[in-house]
Amino acid sequence: MSTDQTTYRPEALTGNRTLLAIAIVFSVVMMAPVAWLVGLSIKDNKELMLGTESVFALPYTLVNYVNILYSSQAFGWFFNSLVVAIGQTTGVLILASLAGYAFARLEFPFRRTIFVIVLFGLAVPEQAVIIARHQMFNWFGLHNSYIGLMLPGMSSAFGVFLMTQFFKAIPKEIDEAALLDNASPLRIFWKVLLPLTLPAQATLGIFTFLHAWNDYWWPLISATRKEMFTLTIGIASSQTNFAQSEGLGFLSAQAVFASLPVLIVYVIFQRHIVTAVSGGAVK
Amino acid sequence: MAESYRRSQWSNSLFILPYLSVFAVLLVFPLFWGAWLSLHKVDLFGPGRFVGLGNYARVLADPVFLQALRNTVIFVLVSVPSLVALGLFLALALNKTTRTTSFLRGLFFSSSVLSVTIVTLIWRFVFIPGDGLLAVVSEQLGMQPVNFLSTSGWSLFSVGVATVWWCLGLPMMLFLAALQQIPNDLYEAAALDNASPWRVLIRVTLPSIARTIMLVTIIQIVMQFQLFGQAQIMTNGGPNGTSRPLVMYIYEVGFVRWDVGKAAAASEFLFLIILVAAMAQYIVSTRKSEASE
Known part of the structure; x- marks a missing residue:
């Protein structure tokens, strides 16, 4: 949030603080389902059977990820x-x-x-x-x-x-x-x-x-x-x-495991991906 | 040797031959073969007899097709404006290069790289009755949870939410690219006039990116008409087909019931719709490049 070169621009509603705040709130809403998935993936299946609200409480476990190794x-x-x-x-x-x-x-x-x-x-x-x-x-x-x-x-x-x-x-x-x-x-x-x-x-x-x-x-x-x-x-x-x-926890762990490769590729090559995807769309 | 570079030579076409063969065999031929299939009674055991436009008539008389067409149109009418509006909002909010905005851009785009099956899994875990995130939250708040995925009306809505979540990154990025192109003097002139931010948005920013708004809208129409995986996995088109889109209809007729001729006819209808949108996209984008030259 440091200084920017465009301070002489009237904000024009772009880059405005209020908008940014709304965007941040929106990003939290957007990430909530992902956090929920990750939460489910680190809970024991038996505990989830009794009720998924247990995601919000200890204990957590990596047993679902270990199970992927055996599956x-x-x-x-x-x-x-x-x-x-x-x-x-x-x-x-x-x-x-x-x-x-x-x-x-x-x-x-x-x-x-x-x-x-x-x-x-x-x-x-x-x-x-x-x-x-x-x-x-x-x-x-x-x-x-x-x-x-x-x-x-x-x-x-x-x-x-x-x-x-x-x-x-x-x-x-x-x-x-x-x-x-x-x-x-x-x-x-x-x-x-x-x-x-x-x-x-x-x-x-x-x-x-x-x-x-x-x-x-x-x-x-x-x-x-x-x-x-x-x-x-x-x-x-x-x-x-x-x-x-196999249970919500196991499915969640499998999903996290499956999305890790693309997310890693995305984080490393973000610029290339954005270029390709926008170029592909505009043609 | 230099001759071969400038002068038209058959040998030069060897470079395009590999792609052209793949293109001809896997795109051009199936395109015509599909049209041929749509005019024949075809089943699992291979091509049958010529039925003219019989398959098209059967498709148009099929209430399931008409319902799927209506569902798809409703879905496009709701999801596309949402995507355009949210994408534009995010682009306006993040149109400054700071650490925070770069991070947020990356975050909002990240869902686009996930596969449809991951996206649907994430959202099913939000929507499932009893155990889903929404059910848990609404229970905590003492509200009656809705059975989103199996209530008519809500099921297509849920598919739409998952879709907007998945596809939001592209409109945002395209709008951001367009906002960067707006010349600074336009803003300086507005500053001299002491225009309010809202006025600048309406008078300067939006008119400057009008073509991009148009382009993003068309791109999204093309994309959302092809809705398939989200609906198939999340709701399986239910309840009573109220969330079955066109592509899922084609899939079911062609690959579940193996009425290949009918499915081919239905896919020609979809092709026609998408072709019209693609033409519009071509016209808008070429007009854009003429204007910028």
Whole structure:
């Protein structure tokens, strides 16, 4: 709350103290459900059966977290999520970088037409293709496989669009210099330009990773065998039979465990995520 | 070699070939295949006979579809203005860079990175009767707790609360970015006129970000029309389908009852709605860039 450079601005209701106070109160309300979840996760299930108001009193325990260690399922789902998210991210980065470079720098027949068609792809929602995709993957026996879970996300036009923008932002003089050395397009791409796009790769990579990690509908219909569940689907499945499930405390601990990876990624790469998400929204 | 760079060459298109194949196979083909399916009687055992617009007629005659459409429209009409208003409020409140505001921005955005199943779990633990946070709190206050998830009216409302909580970060960030773009001289001029803060907001701030408000609204309409996981997990569309959204209808028809042709027809309706909104978004955003150039 120290000094700020914009003191000469009339507050214009922006950055006003009262508003800030309301925002702080609002943030407490927003975090209350999270605190409740964490509270439940550190209570013994038997005690919660008698009444959840016991969350507000001692004793607390880590027994639910220890139980996750013994429940091999959650770890299996965690591993599946990791494989799928990393695989999909790698695929998207390779495809989008190659295509983005070509759209931004190279000339080839129908370049503009193809780019416009790809842009149209941005407007196609998952719901319009998911039924046909499900059938196609059935033909090729790709359901309940890692490849089957990874592939659909790679068709997203967003990455291509983002990488095209990034390649366009690199000054043309850099390629010109390489061209004087008679470098081929592939060489310029690989040796000269790709290293310059590392921040962009990070942005797109983190965005894709989070997207794949949190994906719900496709894994729900594609991974039907319990051992192929991703963590997102696994958590959903253990929620459905709530009453006779492993208990509120255990479920809460599982949820905290499942959200830790994304929250850690978020805290470390916050700037990249915000850039990617806002860029993706505005297009 | 330098020739290949400037002159149009087929060999250059090899760079887009990998993506283009994935795009064609996994996006373009399913888009047309889905349209084809919607014109056929299809079940679990594969494509059947051509029925023309029969599936569309069946969808439109299905009271469950009409109810889902109404639920979705109501949901969009309530959740989108809430998201825009709250996002705008938070952006105005946090539009200064201090430690506190940076922390709060990070906090308000953090829920957006969670998966839908975590979000629903968190909110079910708030809403469940007896053991939920709201039940416990209202008991302490001596009030009669509401059974949020299984009372018609309240169930869709609960899904909406969870959704707003989940999606609030993006509108806030987009509004913050827009507020940073407002030129300072506009505020200086207003200061010379001794305008009140409220007047500055109405006369300077809001008009300057009008296009962003429009854009955020459209983005949210597109997103909220696709409501699915929250409703499916929290209420399973209940009670009596009063919280079943369109996407959940498609899911149930296509993947639970395996009436694939009908589900494909329903998804074409949804596609149409989203396409119209996406067009509007395109028009608004290109107008914006023209204005700034």
